Amino acid sequence: MKPFGRIIAVCLCLLLLPVFQACGRTEKTADKPTVIVTIFPQYDFIRRIAGDSVNLIMLVKPGSEVHGFDPSMSEMSEILSADLFVYVGGETDRWVDDLLRTNGQGLNAVALMDLVETVDEELSPGMQGEREERPEADEHVWTSPKNAIRIVNGLCDALCGILPDRADELRKNTADYVAELEALDEAFLAVMKDAKHTTVVFAERFPFRYLCDELGLTYYAALPGCSSNEEVALSTVSFLIDTVREQDLPGVFYIEFSDQKIANTIADATGCETWLLHSCHNVSKEDFDAGVTYLDLMRQNLENLKKAVN
Numbered sequence: 001m002k003p004f005g006r007i008i009a010v011c012l013c014l015l016l017l018p019v020f021q022a023c024g025r026t027e028k029t030a031d032k033p034t035v036i037v038t039i040f041p042q043y044d045f046i047r048r049i050a051g052d053s054v055n056l057i058m059l060v061k062p063g064s065e066v067h068g069f070d071p072s073m074s075e076m077s078e079i080l081s082a083d084l085f086v087y088v089g090g091e092t093d094r095w096v097d098d099l100l101r102t103n104g105q106g107l108n109a110v111a112l113m114d115l116v117e118t119v120d121e122e123l124s125p126g127m128q129g130e131r132e133e134r135p136e137a138d139e140h141v142w143t144s145p146k147n148a149i150r151i152v153n154g155l156c157d158a159l160c161g162i163l164p165d166r167a168d169e170l171r172k173n174t175a176d177y178v179a180e181l182e183a184l185d186e187a188f189l190a191v192m193k194d195a196k197h198t199t200v201v202f203a204e205r206f207p208f209r210y211l212c213d214e215l216g217l218t219y220y221a222a223l224p225g226c227s228s229n230e231e232v233a234l235s236t237v238s239f240l241i242d243t244v245r246e247q248d249l250p251g252v253f254y255i256e257f258s259d260q261k262i263a264n265t266i267a268d269a270t271g272c273e274t275w276l277l278h279s280c281h282n283v284s285k286e287d288f289d290a291g292v293t294y295l296d297l298m299r300q301n302l303e304n305l306k307k308a309v310n
């Protein structure tokens with residue numbers, strides 16, 4: 001939707017908001033604040049900090065691609081009436097900028113990218129894509145456990161702001177969770193201490209800049225972080241095949257929701273293995289229903305990283 005159309009639509013929604021509320025949409029939420037989040041990492045972090053003290057809503061449905069997400073009018077009006085809204089704040093969230101500019105005065109909103117230090121997206125050698133004059137900040141800030149800790153602490157502050165009476169409980173939950181994230185972080189660093197290889201290859205888009213930077217990993221990938229599913233050129237695939245051969249790497253990574261086509265092509269050409277590195281953008285419906293967490297996915301990533309660097 002064009003920004004102008006969206007502004008009109010949002011205004012319309014605001015007019016309709018009392019109607020929605022009169023229909024009872026907020027009845028179940030009367031005693032709890034509503035927190036709306038865009039994607040899975042912040043959903044899982046807040047679930048862990050606040051439990052069922054809040055009505056927590058994830059906008060992007062489990063199993064769906066997060067990068068093309070476009071909220072409906074009723075979702076936008078729900079965001080505007082939420083007690084807290086948590087988004088990432090990067091390229092994929094341009095629609096949030098429009099919403100905040102036009103109707104967001106007074107909205108209690110937190111962007112993950114404001115809670116950490118960001119780095120710009122970059123094209124590694126052999127990566128397909130155009131070098132931009134002004135590169136975008138890389139939005140996949142949650143992929144490093146150290147950043148996850150900063151984000152969780154920031155979200156705890158925001159949650160204490162809307163639930164002042166439960167602040168002690170929220171801070172206790174946060175401290176317990178941060179201890180687990182610290183252990184995860186140490187486990188990643190420990191893997192790197194004895195690593196035989198410090199280069200990893202992604203037969204995919206590359207949303208792991210923050211994790212690789214933290215672990216001192218050199219990376220090669222087919223496409224930048226959030227690029228659309230563009231066709232990967234043969235020359236890009238050959239470059240990755242050459243890299244696996246030259247560095248004698250045991251395998252390559254693919255990411256969640258992937259058809260694994262490029263990873264399998266590289267494996268067929270070199271005899272290497274393929275492993276999943278889950279970027280946690282979103283989880284499948286099945287995983288969501290089973291209650292899979294960021295920690296579960298990252299622990300599984302840790303096991304696969306072990307294979308890749310040894």
Ligand SMILES: [Zn+2]
Pocket residue numbers: 067092139140207225226281
């Ligand atoms: Zn992304």
